[in-house]
Amino acid sequence: MSEIPLFALPEEHEAIREACAAVCRDKVAPHAAEADRLSEFPQASYDALRAADFHAPHVPEAYDGAGADALATAIVIEEVARVCASSSLIPAVNKLGSMPLILAGTEELKQQYLVPLARGEAMFSYCLSEPEAGSDAASMKTRAVRSGDSWVLNGVKRWITNAGVSEFYTVFAVTDPEAGARGISAFVVEKSDAGVSFGAPEKKLGIKGSPTCEVYLDNVTIPASRLIGNEGEGFKLALRTLDHTRVTIAAQALGIAQGALDHAVAYVRERKQFGQAVADFQGIQFMVADMGMKLEAARQLTYAAAARSERGDSDLTFFGAAAKCFASDVAMEVTTDAVQLLGGYGYVNDYPLERMMRDAKITQIYEGTNQIQRMVMGRKLLQG
Known part of the structure; x- marks a missing residue:
């Protein structure tokens, strides 16, 4: 029998993840709590993403962009959302707003608007x-x-x-x-x-x-x-755009959930009660296992949808809706459980879990509520 290859991201995508994670850890995460507390656009985070070319990575190289494919763009959004959901809307919404031009704009329009977007001169x-x-x-x-x-x-x-x-x-x-x-x-x-x-x-x-x-x-x-x-043809274009950008909301949901799981795991390993680490209790282990399992399932579905977005596959509408719906439901569940794992500390803003739980909710609502996503999926399945 021939060897069955294990699924793995290409090396260039892993390199993008590592580079983006480093920028986010050092220059985005420090501003996340303040942006939430003050309800202010995180300009410092935008400047850091722009300097590293992560503010609009989807723009093709022909327009001075980084030329990241749909999967790489999803990974960038995921990593930014892992530390700051608000900042992840910089690359996500830059793609949403400009996707109609990429899909249907004239060359003149693309030159006029995609170039300053790619250069970080405009959002x-x-x-x-x-x-x-x-x-x-x-x-x-x-x-x-x-x-x-x-x-x-x-x-x-x-x-x-x-x-x-x-x-x-x-x-x-x-x-x-x-x-x-x-x-x-x-x-x-x-x-x-x-x-x-x-x-x-x-x-x-x-x-x-x-x-x-x-x-x-x-x-x-x-x-x-x-x-x-x-x-x-604007409404048709709006729906075509959402087929692609629902993948970015799925990626945002992944990042929020992963950030919450990271913090929860670190906490339960350190926190001691009844003479042992909270992580040693089987009930806690079961919660963490379910969180990790569902998060990884959401990640695989999101990456599969991103690949279809890049290729423009005929089943993108279903996969985009499925990824957005499933990943955002998982994000809401994971962040809620993460707050529970921290107990009283999860409920106060000394820790980022309550912010992540609040941030996760919108992923179930915008770019089409999850009820709308289920309608989209149901219709596609019934159409065969």
Whole structure:
């Protein structure tokens, strides 16, 4: 019989993990608690990621980017989230915001916006949700009306990650009100465009170091060249984008869970009760075993989805939804158990576990709730 090779990451991916982990340990982790406590964007962490080319690793080399593939990008996000979930939204949302350009933008648009993104001169956000259009994104009300060689946009976008910090925004708007989902188009809007403004930052349960605001578009006039892809194909583009970027949320969930498990294991090995280490109790060992087992299963599913994202496989929609759903459910379970393992110390902010538990919750909600992910998976399975 021929030898069956064991699954292992390629050496270059392991090298990326080690390099990113070192940057995160030394220059991101020290700012995580303060970013959460002050609800402030972790500029120092961004500067460190930018200096190491981990702020937008997905941008192709043709646009001055690092050219990291989908798996390498997921590993970067995982390692950043392991120490600071808020900071992991820097590479994650830069990919989310710019993915429509990568998928469907003209060469002119790519040169204009991907190059400054790759150089760390700007960040990119994604504007799909609205006050009355969350899971039902196709019911959006934001309008874009053609006016000569320009488009004029009006509307409100809600739950926009890194709004106000990002310079560039992919905005989805209705261009044909009679065509339903087929009447939605995508555009690039700049923070400096006249008529663009932002609401007050939301007061959130977690990821407090990543600002979340409404984006207001008041007669924002942009050149017609900023249309991404073809008119009327914006909603299809939004869904194609999410197929790829749900993998990044799975990676974020992995990182949060791994960070929580790291801290919990270290604690139970050192903490002594009844004359022995807490780790010596079988009940504790069973908890740790379940945490590690589920986390590794989530990692394998996420990496499999990332590989499909890189290849553009036909089953990416299922795998992207499955990875995001499973990994985020695991992250919520693992962080909750990690808090339990620390007892009273898990409940106070002297330790990072309570922050990780709060941060984990959003991974079950954004980029499509896990109920939506199950609908996506169910439909794909029933379609055969």
